[in-house]
Amino acid sequence: MKYITIAVLVIMSHAITAQTFNTQKLDSFFSLLEQKNKAMGSLSIHKKGNEIYNRSIGFADVEHKIKTDKNTKYRIGSITKTFTATLIMQLIEEKKLTLETPLSDFFPNVPKSNKITIEHLLRHRSGLFNITNDDDFRKWMLIPNTRKEMLSRIEKKEMVFKPDTDAKYSNTNYLLLGYIVEEIEKKSYAEILKSRIIIPCKLKNTRYGSKINTKENEANSYVMHSDWVLQPETDMSVPGGAGAIVSTPKDMAVFYHSLFTGLLVSDESLSKMKTLVDRYGIGLIQFPYDGKENYGHSGGIDGFQSVAAYIPEDELIITYSSNGLVLGLTEILMGVVQIYFGAPYAFPEFKPPLQLKTAQLDPYLGTYKADQFPFEIMMTKEDTQLIVNAKDGPTFPVESHEKDKFTSDRAGVKIHFLPEQDKMILQLGGKTIELIRE
CATH class of the missing domain: 3.40.710.10 (DD-peptidase/beta-lactamase superfamily)
Structure with missing residues (x-):
């Protein structure tokens, strides 16, 4: 909803x-x-x-x-x-x-x-x-x-x-x-x-x-x-x-x-x-x-x-x-x-998604927050699937077609991770939001 x-x-x-x-x-x-x-x-x-x-x-x-x-x-x-x-x-x-x-x-x-x-x-x-x-x-x-x-x-x-x-x-x-x-x-x-x-x-x-x-x-x-x-x-x-x-x-x-x-x-x-x-x-x-x-x-x-x-x-x-x-x-x-x-x-x-191994998802895991964003996001994994867990919001899987980039067509979400900077760039609802990993 x-x-x-x-x-x-x-x-x-x-x-x-x-x-x-x-x-x-x-x-x-x-x-x-x-x-x-x-x-x-x-x-x-x-x-x-x-x-x-x-x-x-x-x-x-x-x-x-x-x-x-x-x-x-x-x-x-x-x-x-x-x-x-x-x-x-x-x-x-x-x-x-x-x-x-x-x-x-x-x-x-x-x-x-x-x-x-x-x-x-x-x-x-x-x-x-x-x-x-x-x-x-x-x-x-x-x-x-x-x-x-x-x-x-x-x-x-x-x-x-x-x-x-x-x-x-x-x-x-x-x-x-x-x-x-x-x-x-x-x-x-x-x-x-x-x-x-x-x-x-x-x-x-x-x-x-x-x-x-x-x-x-x-x-x-x-x-x-x-x-x-x-x-x-x-x-x-x-x-x-x-x-x-x-x-x-x-x-x-x-x-x-x-x-x-x-x-x-x-x-x-x-x-x-x-x-x-x-x-x-x-x-x-x-x-x-x-x-x-x-x-x-x-x-x-x-x-x-x-x-x-x-x-x-x-x-x-x-x-x-x-x-x-x-x-x-x-x-x-x-x-x-x-x-x-x-x-x-x-x-x-x-296009078919990339087939990632479970260890390749580890650099993206953690909790991300932004002052202007209404809820925090926890990134978890289930085997080879990266999962978005939004606090007080939806939980859904995302798939990758390009290194460090994930999408969910169903949720209308695009995510670009910058693991070395502990950041993720979220595109949602026509907006682009930068979140920082705790």
Whole structure:
């Protein structure tokens, strides 16, 4: 999730005046990704509310060779949060709730619930522990969980910070918001989503998720080893209002267009959603784009990764959902944006990595820090694989194609080591950062 968000931040810095849209080049780019087994998924580009491009590559089901198409449905992870925030704002407009309503009105056993408001939950300012960081998460994420069980886990966790003193992304916030919507409406989240968003927006391929059914054109998710390897399915009782929606890139674009053109919430509510407090809007984040307004969200669950980005000034929406990535989301979206806007773009080369011996990795090991970088990085190894361990961030392997240089296409990271100087030069999110080894 953290480097997905960074990916979105990167691509929006490439704003230039759009030239003729080169669909042939974009087709060639995605054909290359498919031929080289570097990605599977679907892309949709909308201009002024109309789809002007779509492309799908790879398989929804690798074992049975079921190809993806524009109607293939993907788990969209945390993009669900924009849907949940919209539902909350609708209830506020109907005076069934306020931004100042305390969490204790619904779940008094949650720590500091009398100090946590609806707005704190919406803006990730509650201080509640992110339940998906639970040590046993990977054990219980695969089985059905009741609301009582989920609440019990939340109630036992200590606060990360005092409410409204900081902002830190936490799925717990939106899980609770989903429960609150159900408490107020006395219906399931799935029913509320259908009546309040799916039907008004005429979303044909969006629903609250359940067990994946490829016969209904739902994609499985995969990671690449020597071939695509099927990933376990999170039971959708776990992410709830934080990440349980299934959709298509086209439907996501229609939803965002509906949200920003007044179909779902008032101008006043939308303005509040777009207002940032410590980087977070209400169910939205904003991306740098040469001073232009632009909003959206990203999502990751199991082997799925998705992004939705809306640029009001250009009336442009780019949505992409993947059920398998080798080339990182950053690199793919960079390619899409640069090709769309007519910027120079050279297709990536996919060369085999160097075969290093474990002893050759030793000069790179250690902990690296930089004052301007938000977290320290520990470089470790597993046999002949160099591993990046970012404190409070992702852990992922990197590979080398040139002496002292390593990359991760999936994470969108490039690293140049200077072992004699105890330095590493990190390229991430369009930035170059020098870190010093302790």
